[in-house]
Amino acid sequence: MRGVLIVKGKEGDMRTEFSNKHFARAEAEFNRLIGLGYLGSRMDTPTEGEAIKKFDSEAREIIMSPAIVAG
């Protein structure tokens, strides 16, 4: 099974592919971004997702969104 970690940034989205056996790089990136306050959304379908705080190697797609503040 293959999944993709999508990180939004000024250059557009950066994609890191992973599988349920090889996901160390994607997991490290996920944990780094969660530490920076990002929201991780595991997308179960293209339009429906769930917020996650722990990397899910079985996910089809995880979108990382930056932290938000009032203002």
Next chain:
Amino acid sequence: MIALMRRLLRRRKTRALAEAAIPDLEGRGSNPEERAEYLLRSHLSPDQLSEYDATKTFVAVGQITKLPYRIFPLKHHNILLRDRIPMCVTAVDRRQGVMSNMPIADHMLTHKLYIENAEENFLATVGWSARTALAIRYDLHEELSIGRFRQIYNF
């Protein structure tokens, strides 16, 4: 020396032509704005997509409160709760401590994901709980129609 420079220039030109000719297999486009627009569109529901095509705005329904939040194509001050109450929320780059300079479509998708998947976090940024959002007295706020909102923010 001149021959070497000519060869280098020819090689650079060939490479530039080859890169320009790379087909866009995923239809995502090549610049950040196009890719962000593709990402946003691919994560909108059919209703949201048709509304986005018509008005460049769409409604995301809150995960907990089920309230409608209209998201506008701006980087901040871009949300209207129940088409009435403006909410000032923006994505930030915590490494630099500034507003994130993502393309606008990425900002819109960020807000949609927060509202639909982490509404409590979203409301907490403006100091509200889900209960506050549900109990708010809309008649105490200045009512802003979408047209007025467009006029104020000039988009």
